[in-house]
Amino acid sequence: EDKVVQSPLSLVVHEGDTVTLNCSYEVTNFRSLLWYKQEKKAPTFLFMLTSSGIEKKSGRLSSILDKKELFSILNITATQTGDSAIYLCAVLNQGGKLIFGQGTELSVKP
């Protein structure tokens, strides 16, 4: 059975801290791995990773994929209170389905 596992499930940090969120997967017919940020409404897209070892970066956020070890990390540097959200990792299979992890709830305290 396909599964995506995220850790930690929740995390509390202070502004300015750096955090690393983890995502491991066991998915047949892997196509790509995606990270989303979910605040009060629906998820907003952050990154899509298809190739191993290539870091994707957007401002203070970055992510990388390791297809040999079947995991990805999402890094957030110099965290701000606006980074507080649930971060979802999802794997897209060749059939076009997204399999989501449980999410990591990040809380950034001032």
Added chain:
Amino acid sequence: GAVVSQHPSWVICKSGTSVKIECRSLDFQATTMFWYRQFPKQSLMLMATSNEGSKATYEQGVEKDKFLINHASLTLSTLTVTSAHPEDSSFYICSARRTVSNQPQHFGDGTRLSIL
């Protein structure tokens, strides 16, 4: 950028009512749309894949007669929760993907359904 519109954003209704939720891709065509359900503090669970012009594909355990999906055009899919009961209360989210591309799915803002 790609935009997906979902309507309504919040519904409160009595038990036994049927509720229709619309999902529209505003600036692109989507032959495939997806419907998810999310319980509090839990992740998104795929309910069904909606295919334009054909029947939807439901995930295991999802009642197709309970959750009717219609994908009548390349920009619109609807989910109807028939004879809704309190246990159907949840956050329902749709997503859409461009017809021909390797682009990620883009999500609507979700519909919070509360059945009294």
